[in-house]
Amino acid sequence: MKLISATVAVRSAREPxxxxxxxxxxxxxxLGPLAVLIVLxxxxxxxxxxxxxxxxxxxxxxxxxxxxxxxxxxxxxxxxGAIDLSMEGVMAASSMTLSLLCANDVNGNHWGVWGxxxxxxxxxxxxxxxxxxxxxxxxxxxIVTLGxxxxxxxxxxxxxxxxxxTVRDPWVLGIAAYHIAGLSLIVFVALLLLLLFHLLLxxxxxxxxxxxxxGAEATLVMTGLPVPLFKIAAFVISGLLxxxxxxxxxxxxxxxxxxxxxxxxxxxxxxxxxxxxxxSGGRGGVLQSAIGAVVLEVLxxxxxxxxxxxxxxxxxxxxxxxxxxAASGLHLRRKLRVVK
Amino acid sequence: xxxxxxxxxRTIQAKPGFAERRAxxxxSVPLAVLILLxxxxxxxxxxxxxxxALNGFISDAAPLMILVIGSTIPILTGSIDLSVAxxxxxTGVMLVVLAPIFGPWTCIVVILLAIxxxxxxxxxxxxxxxxxxxxTLGTLSMLSGLSxxxxxxxxxxxxxxxxxxxxxxxxxxxxxxxxxxxxxxVAVLAVVMRYTRIGRDLFALGAGERAALMSGVRTVRLxxxxxxxxxxxxxxxGLALVSVxxxxxxxxxxxxxxxxxVGVVLGGTAISGGVGGLWAGVIGGLITAWLxxxxxxxxxxxxxxxxxxxxxxxxxxxxxxxRTKIGIIK
Numbered sequence: 001m002k003l004i005s006a007t008v009a010v011r012s013a014r015e016p017x018x019x020x021x022x023x024x025x026x027x028x029x030x031l032g033p034l035a036v037l038i039v040l041x042x043x044x045x046x047x048x049x050x051x052x053x054x055x056x057x058x059x060x061x062x063x064x065x066x067x068x069x070x071x072x073x074x075x076x077x078x079x080x081g082a083i084d085l086s087m088e089g090v091m092a093a094s095s096m097t098l099s100l101l102c103a104n105d106v107n108g109n110h111w112g113v114w115g116x117x118x119x120x121x122x123x124x125x126x127x128x129x130x131x132x133x134x135x136x137x138x139x140x141x142x143i144v145t146l147g148x149x150x151x152x153x154x155x156x157x158x159x160x161x162x163x164x165x166t167v168r169d170p171w172v173l174g175i176a177a178y179h180i181a182g183l184s185l186i187v188f189v190a191l192l193l194l195l196l197f198h199l200l201l202x203x204x205x206x207x208x209x210x211x212x213x214x215g216a217e218a219t220l221v222m223t224g225l226p227v228p229l230f231k232i233a234a235f236v237i238s239g240l241l242x243x244x245x246x247x248x249x250x251x252x253x254x255x256x257x258x259x260x261x262x263x264x265x266x267x268x269x270x271x272x273x274x275x276x277x278x279x280s281g282g283r284g285g286v287l288q289s290a291i292g293a294v295v296l297e298v299l300x301x302x303x304x305x306x307x308x309x310x311x312x313x314x315x316x317x318x319x320x321x322x323x324x325x326a327a328s329g330l331h332l333r334r335k336l337r338v339v340k
Numbered sequence: 341x342x343x344x345x346x347x348x349x350r351t352i353q354a355k356p357g358f359a360e361r362r363a364x365x366x367x368s369v370p371l372a373v374l375i376l377l378x379x380x381x382x383x384x385x386x387x388x389x390x391x392x393a394l395n396g397f398i399s400d401a402a403p404l405m406i407l408v409i410g411s412t413i414p415i416l417t418g419s420i421d422l423s424v425a426x427x428x429x430x431t432g433v434m435l436v437v438l439a440p441i442f443g444p445w446t447c448i449v450v451i452l453l454a455i456x457x458x459x460x461x462x463x464x465x466x467x468x469x470x471x472x473x474x475x476t477l478g479t480l481s482m483l484s485g486l487s488x489x490x491x492x493x494x495x496x497x498x499x500x501x502x503x504x505x506x507x508x509x510x511x512x513x514x515x516x517x518x519x520x521x522x523x524x525x526v527a528v529l530a531v532v533m534r535y536t537r538i539g540r541d542l543f544a545l546g547a548g549e550r551a552a553l554m555s556g557v558r559t560v561r562l563x564x565x566x567x568x569x570x571x572x573x574x575x576x577x578g579l580a581l582v583s584v585x586x587x588x589x590x591x592x593x594x595x596x597x598x599x600x601x602v603g604v605v606l607g608g609t610a611i612s613g614g615v616g617g618l619w620a621g622v623i624g625g626l627i628t629a630w631l632x633x634x635x636x637x638x639x640x641x642x643x644x645x646x647x648x649x650x651x652x653x654x655x656x657x658x659x660x661x662x663r664t665k666i667g668i669i670k
Contacts, residue, residue, distance in 0.1 A: 147650040150598045154646030314485025318478040
């Protein structure tokens, strides 16, 4: 933690407007998203009166589970200051892998739990490729992951058989069908992963190094630490969690689908930024990002309940992210600052 | 960094150094790849060079080439515009929605709206100093939501009396008019890039932003121009697309996002900015369009083409990125 506070101290020393404004901003960044969440819940409750019922909250939890997993993985990459756009492709590839290896109605495979492992392994492999291309071959993560995004979609559509493969494996279907206290196992998996990666980020060497890479990569390189390894690890975590998300979504849908991740990338990036994980890296965390994801799902659920169509969601989350990114970077504006 | 100023290369050529040779290589390799591709596919399937097949190629390639040329301009400044496919998609939808209001002028209005929108997002990115990828990813999300909302997620027939769409969908001398539209666009942009200050400023901005700023380049205004040009090209590409299908669909150009970026990098324009140009965009667009033909010839499923293009993009970026300029690679 010392290293983080050092980089934060360097940052705040550079910024001329210290004092009250600084404290206010820090406070807003840490508690703001939670306050937004509470305000949204109250606003929708006042507008609809049946918003804060158990059934609706369970529905929000179900819909937020996969986005939370995705933002958890993505946060690791964003904390580096890099970006991972490949999740939609990774989810497509992992979903097709799962539905073709587990018991299904297209071929005779019956890998059971190993099919789940293989699908998650696909995600892991994608993350590894992203990380290696970014660190060893020194290519910008933006373009690397844009490429692997479409490679994932391509692999999924090549694997796609003549008809939609329906999953028949009781293990896989059980993930979505088995409920505890009104919530499916997907929600509990999401919570477990969130906790696990929160601990990894804050209580291990790797986690601290990921913060440090985002804060001052050049300095860290000079210390002789294996920086590329930390970066690859972050990409692998992101790919791994996208692979798991692909499995969970297939379990919920009951079939393999190349379009399974469509439209999930942008809300995930928005959620990270909304929760206070800065795109410039070094600040934030998986819990903050998860709050961002829940805020977006509450917004989505509330908008549908007050009668806005499903497409309004894209428009609103687009506008929200532009506003939040603009607001969170406003104090950094300098005449000579280069932003590409 | 002399490879970033193609205009000066002729004077230096007396004593070619490493950088100059690399720049020459960068310019000639994409062209060689294009010739090789065309040659190979002509050997595999001689029919690909028949007039009918070439006309099919032109109407397939023209929208893509226009899109690639548009995307090249922000990338030259070191930014990236991910919203081009969204703009191309919404163009057809807007055409249907606005036709009752503007009648025969609808196309012009739609293009002007796109240019205004592009200028606005360029200004937003430059003035608020938001990274361009997140700005345009945000507007991409908004545009795709808006086009689904406006069209109720259905494909609609175009108003059949629109003069510009009919002109674009027609042929002259048996060649699709969209090909001529692409040529005209290249000519206009070539004049702007070669003979106006804007062109030189774009390269300066991409090669070294701080230096450019200190030398009086108005960066915010220039970025607005770059994104306006890219959005204008995207709208034109959208018109060319719907002129072929005669239907507007809210997800018409969804798969063109990757292709437009692939086209830019295959032409030799570096994602790091300052290197490349209009010519690279033209060649890159042609290579990408021809690759689409070639992959079908080899027997790759149309959906599997994503793999080919993804890998091509990665290879091209690996070869063209100027790592010394980026420093720390994020």
